[in-house]
Amino acid sequence: MADEEKLDAIVVGAGPAGTAAAYTMARAGLQVALIERGVKPGSKNVMGGIFYPHYLELVVGDAWREAPLERPIIEEQRWMMTDQAAIRLLGYKNLRNREHPHSFSVLRARFDAWFAGKAEEVGALLIPETVVEELILRDGRVIGVRTGREGDLYADVVVVCEGIGLGSRLLEKAGLKPPLKPNQAAMAVKEVIALDPAVIESRFNCEPGEGASIECYGSATMGLSGFMFIYTNRDTISVGGGALLSELCDTRLSREELARRTPNSILNHFKSHPAIRPLLQGGETVEYLAKMIPEGGYRGIPRLYGDGYLVCGDAAGLSNPVHREGSNLAMESGRIAGEVVIHAKEKGDFSARSLREYKMRLDRSWIMADMRKYDRAVPLLEHNPRMLGTYPGLLDRALDEFFRVDGVSKWDKQSKIFRMLRKEGGVRMLWDTLKAGWTLARPLHR
Numbered sequence: 001m002a003d004e005e006k007l008d009a010i011v012v013g014a015g016p017a018g019t020a021a022a023y024t025m026a027r028a029g030l031q032v033a034l035i036e037r038g039v040k041p042g043s044k045n046v047m048g049g050i051f052y053p054h055y056l057e058l059v060v061g062d063a064w065r066e067a068p069l070e071r072p073i074i075e076e077q078r079w080m081m082t083d084q085a086a087i088r089l090l091g092y093k094n095l096r097n098r099e100h101p102h103s104f105s106v107l108r109a110r111f112d113a114w115f116a117g118k119a120e121e122v123g124a125l126l127i128p129e130t131v132v133e134e135l136i137l138r139d140g141r142v143i144g145v146r147t148g149r150e151g152d153l154y155a156d157v158v159v160v161c162e163g164i165g166l167g168s169r170l171l172e173k174a175g176l177k178p179p180l181k182p183n184q185a186a187m188a189v190k191e192v193i194a195l196d197p198a199v200i201e202s203r204f205n206c207e208p209g210e211g212a213s214i215e216c217y218g219s220a221t222m223g224l225s226g227f228m229f230i231y232t233n234r235d236t237i238s239v240g241g242g243a244l245l246s247e248l249c250d251t252r253l254s255r256e257e258l259a260r261r262t263p264n265s266i267l268n269h270f271k272s273h274p275a276i277r278p279l280l281q282g283g284e285t286v287e288y289l290a291k292m293i294p295e296g297g298y299r300g301i302p303r304l305y306g307d308g309y310l311v312c313g314d315a316a317g318l319s320n321p322v323h324r325e326g327s328n329l330a331m332e333s334g335r336i337a338g339e340v341v342i343h344a345k346e347k348g349d350f351s352a353r354s355l356r357e358y359k360m361r362l363d364r365s366w367i368m369a370d371m372r373k374y375d376r377a378v379p380l381l382e383h384n385p386r387m388l389g390t391y392p393g394l395l396d397r398a399l400d401e402f403f404r405v406d407g408v409s410k411w412d413k414q415s416k417i418f419r420m421l422r423k424e425g426g427v428r429m430l431w432d433t434l435k436a437g438w439t440l441a442r443p444l445h446r
């Protein structure tokens with residue numbers, strides 16, 4: 001395509017961010033190409049995943065009701081695990097979610113294909129099975145993309161929604177983003193396990209068609225900073241999780257220890273836990289997937305705009321692992337980017353100065369408020385075996401003593417528990433827990 005034939009916008013990546021951006025621009029009448037390396041959108045994508053349709057509704061309106069979502073999540077559980085026990089920190093069955101669900105389990109292979117189809121309906125040109133190999137720059141300005149299959153394509157603006165991972169390095173290659181540090185991303189794996197819907201409902205205590213989410217910490221990840229999950233889909237369950245790369249590849253560890261710490265061995269360890277195994281029993285693994293999750297927090301966010309380009313979603317480091325949110329930040333940033341491009345088109349100005357509006361709108365939104373709030377959450381747990389190993393163990397032993405009916409008086413049990421806590425760091429546990437709670441709860445830089 002010659003320079004003069006250029007499009008209004010090229011979007012790289014048909015994940016939630018890219019499709020939200022492409023949909024928003026195409027609906028306003030802009031000529032948009034949405035380029036996806038997978039055979040079809042979603043075929044290369046992984047997510048736990050719990051999906052928040054509010055942000056989809058902001059893009060496609062009422063059509064969100066047609067989206068191929070799996071089960072509304074009625075119950076949320078959080079477990080702290082040791083090798084011998086599962087302590088239910090939280091079990092919240094919210095029956096309001098029957099009438100007004102705000103989160104659904106989702107399988108991205110189905111969802112992404114549907115969402116990209118919606119963008120096509122409003123006029124976006126979806127180009128699947130095409131890898132964008134590099135951004136084309138002229139005089140420091142992004143003017144298009146070089147693709148493997150379609151050659152060079154040009155546009156007024158390129159919206160980069162490539163996610164993160166080994167195959168998503170366009171910005172790095174162009175010198176527009178520094179390489180990821182190992183403590184700025186987690187590596188996660190996931191299995192989709194087929195189970196009869198009635199079995200799912202009885203094992204997870206759900207009414208027909210309803211769903212539950214279980215997230216597990218501590219020995220679930222072998223004490224590493226991260227978490228494991230089980231989410232119920234219609235006729236499958238998603239089981240997976242991961243840990244920070246800096247802990248998986250800690251160069252101070254022996255080769256044997258590192259071999260034990262692969263995401264796959266953590267998943268197998270989790271699946272074989274006595275509290276987890278019965279939930280999976282009889283299921284057949286039908287898919288196995290692996291992907292990275294950005295965990296760099298507010299300070300890990302790269303430059304989000306420049307002459308002729310914008311960056312959204314995971315590629316922009318926008319994710320909130322504490323609340324397991326990412327797809328919503330992706331859709332919202334994609335939608336805002338789309339609106340900013342529409343505005344830039346009206347002005348006929350795609351310079352960094354004009355596209356700065358994107359960053360300003362994000363700064364005023366809930367996205368940056370949350371990114372700032374949880375900026376210190378990941379560093380708090382990185383290389384912190386006390387929080388995810390020692391303390392759960394202490395709590396487990398205290399509860400074991402408390403609940404065991406064995407001829408010892410409750411007075412003696414109480415004294416024994418206090419003695420154990422005093423001797424083995426119970427005061428520090430309380431202090432560290434309060435400190436962690438404060439770090440997560442306090443409003444930072446609001």
Ligand SMILES: Cc1cc2nc3c(=O)[nH]c(=O)nc-3n(C[C@H](O)[C@H](O)[C@H](O)COP(=O)(O)OP(=O)(O)OC[C@H]3O[C@@H](n4cnc5c(N)ncnc54)[C@H](O)[C@@H]3O)c2cc1C
Nearest residue numbers: 013015016017037047048049050132163313314326327330
């Ligand atoms: C195991 C796991 C569990 C998760 N659980 C949840 C959850 O429960 N809830 C939640 O909200 N979020 C969850 N997330 C995070 C969520 O998946 C991401 O935040 C979200 O997918 C980001 O969307 P995106 O569009 O920015 O990037 P992606 O979804 O990664 O999409 C990027 C797209 O770009 C394509 N692409 C990349 N490079 C190129 C290229 N060079 N050329 C062409 N195409 C390219 C890819 O194939 C892909 O389709 C989870 C993530 C993982 C890994």
